[in-house]
Amino acid sequence: MEINSPPPCPNTVTIRRNPHRKARPPPTPATEAPEMPSADVAKVRSFPTEEILSMDIAKADPVSENLRVFLRIRPLLHGGVGGDRNSKPRFKNVWPQNPAKRKSAIGRALQSKKNKDAEVCVRVNNPQSVTLSPPLALQESNRIKTEVYDGFSHVFSPDSSQEEVYEKMVRPLVDDFLSGKSGMLAALGPSGSGKTHTVFGCPRQPGMVPLALQHIFKQTRGSNSESMRSFFISIFEISSERGKGERLFDLSPNRGDLCMQQSTLKGLQEIAISDARQAESIIAQAMLKRATGMTNANSQSSRSQCIINIRGVADKSNGEGNDQANDGVLSIVDLAGAEREKRTGNQGARLLESNFINNTSMVFGLCLRSLLEHQKNPKKPLQKHFQNSLLTKYLREYLEGKKRMALILTVKSGEEDYRDTSYVLRQASPYMEIKYNTVEEPSNISYNKRHVQALSRSERHKRMKVTGSDACLIDKGKSIEAENGLCEEGSLKSSEPGICKVDMSGCAPSKSGCADSGEGERNHQIMQSFAKALWNVLKQYKEKLKVADNEIQHLRESLVMESTKYIELKKELNDIKSSCACSHRKSVEVSVVELDKNFHERVPLQINVDETAYLREYTPTKDQNFISQVKSLDVREVSASCLELENPNELDHQACESLSGSGNSAEDLCESKCVRLEDSYLSANVAGFMVNSSRSLHRKDSCSSVELDHMLSGEDEESPEDVVLTGQCNAVDPLDGECRLGTCCQALQSGESERRVSPGSSPSQRDCRALDVEDEIEKPRESLDFTTTSPQEDLVSSKGCEMIGIPDSEPRVTTSATTAEKPKGCELIDIPDSEPRVTKAEESKECELIDIPDSEPRVTTTATKTEKPKRRLLPASSLLLRHFSTLDIEDDDEKPKGGKKKSGVEERKITQGSISLLRLLKSDLRI
Ligand SMILES: Nc1ncnc2c1ncn2[C@@H]1O[C@H](COP(=O)(O)OP(=O)(O)OP(=O)(O)O)[C@@H](O)[C@H]1O
Structure with missing residues (x-):
């Protein structure tokens, strides 16, 4: 049966089973990646974070103004406690005066x-600054x-007047x-x-309140009638209630205690004022009711915080009653002085x-300090110090800026007074940094937020709820009791002096302008x-987007x-595919092993060659290092008698059993006549041994093999042209000229005879157990079915390798795949009818029988391998060897071991070319 094998590959193909790992190329730009959807990614416009953050947010136009802080230095007073010690010394106007005494008196006054100037601790540098000098003792x-x-x-300065x-x-x-x-003015x-002197003054030196009232009504009188406004005044005090609490007291005539709910005063009476004199009278009456006391510091010391409110309301009768924008409150606070x-x-x-x-003053200062710190660092919350006193509660909106x-x-x-002065300056001077950044709104807005409740004379009207439309006239022309209450709940509308419209419920805020x-x-x-x-969220998203961008870049x-x-x-993969394709056509050069010339004794090898097989079995050692160590084995003398090949034209090379890519199944091979290699060694005189694989082939189970003992390779000569060792040898093909070993030898192809290697290495050949070589050697082409063997074998052949073509002159073993695979479980080898089938067990036995003594030449193995490698000569080699025996080409040193079973192939005809x-x-051998 002839098998059409592909034409041999003219060139030797060496396939690196494990190609070098190439260094990872540096990342190239995304645009260079052909398969990158960078274009699509680029089309997606990133979130315009920068644009959003770079947008200028329209800021309101605040009226940036610092808190105005004034400083007034009281002049030095002479006399008793609280007395006016600032009066000029009076000189006795004595007539006739003694000029000498008069001069001395003037000198003493000066x-x-x-001395008085030297006694002061505060000196005015300029209208904005002062110098505080401690006394000499303290310095x-x-x-x-x-x-x-x-x-x-x-x-x-001390000389400054009230005006x-x-x-x-x-x-x-x-x-x-x-x-x-x-607006508010607070005296600290x-x-x-x-x-008190500054705020209220005295009859001869009226203070700020009288002057303000005069100014207000003077301005009002001078203006036209359209701008007529109504003014109301209310005055109350916050004092200590026997040291246990605070007390709110309405200083208006006939008024009493007040109560405060949150920041709302309830029951505070607002008195409509028509002129300054009236107002001054009310104030004078209130001051009489104010709590005062005599202390060592002041003969008439204020013992309470006094608050005066002057509220201006647009005149409703002039058609401006609803113009709440013109309403405003001027509050003047006379705080009780801190005392030591x-x-x-x-x-x-x-x-x-x-x-x-002192506590009230301290809380007042804390509120301002908190406001200052909050303005400097907005992250710092505004402390709610105002809750610690009634005064600060009432002035909350001012203290919160x-x-x-x-x-x-x-x-x-x-x-x-240095310590007191120093304390005040040190505490209050930072307040100058407080700024008002908010847009100034009409003062009446906040004021009208308060829930103003007009109180009637009788208590029965206190809780009367009046809607805006049902505003009632409570007390016309006499008094206004406005309760500064819940801003959200109601409003007070006073269109006429003394008229109070009560909107207690405040349930109709939409009806009021406030x-x-x-x-x-x-x-x-x-x-x-x-x-x-939103700004904070955008910032956070910006950070997240940055992180996401980095990740995207990394992913790209x-x-x-x-x-x-x-x-x-x-x-x-393409290369491999092309190589595989080429392997069908190419023959792989196999390494040439020069067998040791001292390979005298040979185990008789009986090979039953199948009709189509040209098998020359080669059995390297199991050790994968075998071939690597055996670079060249020069088998100079090979006893042809030690090898009995039934078919001299075929070589059994077990390495080729893995070359089963031809598609021949094990069954086919089993059906075909196989070459059975008996216990004999095949000696071959090979020129070289080329190893071209990274893995070794083990042919322990080979029935016929050439066992090369590298120990005898003292004469091994590595021929550069004959031996190519690239790692671990897989197969040996001793041929006439050159034998090369391929990694994945698949088939041997020869000009005279071709050997089709059954897919012994493929999983389909698991049942193959033995290698049978049929006796029919007459057929030029015979299939050879052989198996490998022991499960311990590392490598048999590659899957893809199918055929080894052995040309006439240079039999080769073709390798076509990088991966060699051991045909596990190969048990069956077609046994000819005449010959018993060699099973796996038998194989092992035979292998044991094949064991060559140490003296025998072997294929070089590593030290770890004690078992003798078995070789199966390639068909060409076996053919040659047979020819040797036929032609009586024997070496004296080479004698077959034991009796070998010779078959009738000796009678085979020998071609003239072979003979030559x-x-x-x-x-050559004799040489
Ligand atoms: N600028 C001034 N010119 C003349 N006398 C003044 C001046 N300032 C204060 N006095 C006098 O000093 C005395 C104490 O003043 P005043 O009562 O106003 O102090 P005070 O700060 O209100 O004290 P307290 O906090 O105890 O009420 C008063 O008799 C007042 O007439």
Whole structure:
């Protein structure tokens, strides 16, 4: 049976089973990746975070103005406690005067003045700054240095008059008030420093309140009738209630205690004022009711915080009654001066009052300080210190910076007042940094937010709920009791002096303009908060987007790398495919092993050659290092007698059993006549042994093999042209000229005879157990079915390898695949009828029988392998060897071992070319 084998490959193909791993190429730009959907990605426009964040948010146009802080220095007073010690010394006007005495008196007065100047601790540097100098005693003892306080809105010297203070400090507030803006003036300072004097004054020196009232009504009278407004005044105090609490008391005539709910005063009476005189009268009456006391610091010291409210309401009769924008409140606060116990000498109830006063002053200062810190660092929340006193509760909106206010610090300039003055300046001077960034709103807005409840004379009307449309006239022309209450709930509409419209329920905020304004303010705040929150969210998203961009970039790089790797693998696959395809046509050069010339003794090898098989079995050692160690084995003398080949034209090469890609199944091979290699060694005189594989082939189970003992390879000569060793040898094909070993030898192809190797290495050949070589050697082509063997074999052949073509001159073993695979479970080898089938068990036995003594030449193995490798000569070699035996080409040193079973193949005809070739080989061997 002839098998059409593909034409031999002219060139030797060496396939690297494990190609070198190429270094991972550097990441290339995404644009270079052919399979990258970078174009699509690029089309997706990223979220315009930068654009959003770079957008300029329209900012409101706030009226940025610092808190105005004034400083007034009280002149030095002479006399007793609280007395006016500032009066000029009176010189006796004695007639006739002694000129000498008169001069001395003037000199003493001047000297006294100089001494007074030396006694002051506060000196005015300029209208905005002062210098605080500690007394000499303190400078020496405590090393206190002189301090300069600058930045005041104005510093009033001790010589400054009330009018001057008013013009520079209060008049702007009054002007704002008249324009509808609310404002507050608070006087702070130690006890006896002139707060009350500044605020209320005296009949000869009226204070800020009288001057403001005069100014207000003067302006009102001078204006036209359309701008007529109504003004109301209310005055109350917050005092200590026996040291246990705070007390609200309405200082208006015939009024009593007040109560406060949250920031709302209930029961406060507003008195409509028509002129300054009337107002001054009311104030005078209120001052009589104010709690005062005598202390060491002040003979008439205020013991309560006094608040005066002047509210201007647009005249409704002029058609402007609904114009709430022109309403405003001017509040002037006279705080009780902070006291030091040592100076005041207070005891008992007075001491409790001092504690209350000091506590209120401290809370007031804390509120302002918190506001300042909050403005400096918005992350710092605004502390709710205002809850700690009624005064700060009432003035909450001012202390939170929602309304404008001004502070007047009053200090005493005496040396003994240094500590008090220093404390005030140190505490209050930072307040100058407080800014009002919010847009100033009409003062009436906040004011009207309060729930104003008009109180009738009788209590039965207190809780009467009146809607806006059912506003009632409670007390016409007499008194107005307005309760500064819940801003959201109601509003007071006073269109006429003395007329109070009560909207207690406040349930109709939409009906009042103040409600609309309040709603606008609330909306504004809500929008501000929303904008801030949105801004923060955008920032967070920006950070997230940055992280996501980085990840995307990383993924792109990874994708490019993977795609590159994929391309490489694809190329390799194509190469492999092409190589596989080529393997059908090419013959692989197998390594040539020169068998040791001392390979004298041979185990008789009986090979039953199938009709189509040209098998020459080659059995390398199991050790994969076998071939690597055996670079060249020169088998100089091979006893042809040791090999009995029934078919001299065929070589059994077990390595070729793996070359089963031809599609021949094991069954086919089993059906065919096989070559059975008996226990004999096939000696071959080969020129070289070429190893071209990274793995070794083990042919332990070979029935016939050539066992090369590398120990005898002392004469091994590595021929560069004959031996090619690239790792681990897989197959040996001793041929006339050159034998080469391929990794995945599949088939041997010869010009005279072709051997079709059954797919012994394929899984389909698992049942093959033995290799049978039929006796029918007459057929030029015979199939050879052989198996490998022991499961311990590392390698038999590759799957894809199918055929080894052995040309006439250069039999080769073709390798076509990189992966060699051991045909596991190959058990069956077709056994000819005449010959018993060799089973696996038999194989092992035979292998044992094949075991060659140490003295015998072997294929070089590693030290770890004690078993002798078995070789199956390739068909060409066996043919040659047979020819040797036929032609009596024997070497004297080479004698077959034992009796060998010779078959009738000796009678085989020998071609003329073979004879000539054998003669040449014979001559070489003898050489
Ligand atoms: N600028 C001034 N010119 C003349 N006398 C003044 C001046 N300031 C204060 N006085 C006088 O000083 C005394 C104490 O002043 P005043 O009562 O106003 O102090 P105070 O700060 O209100 O004290 P307290 O906090 O205890 O009420 C008063 O008799 C007042 O007439």
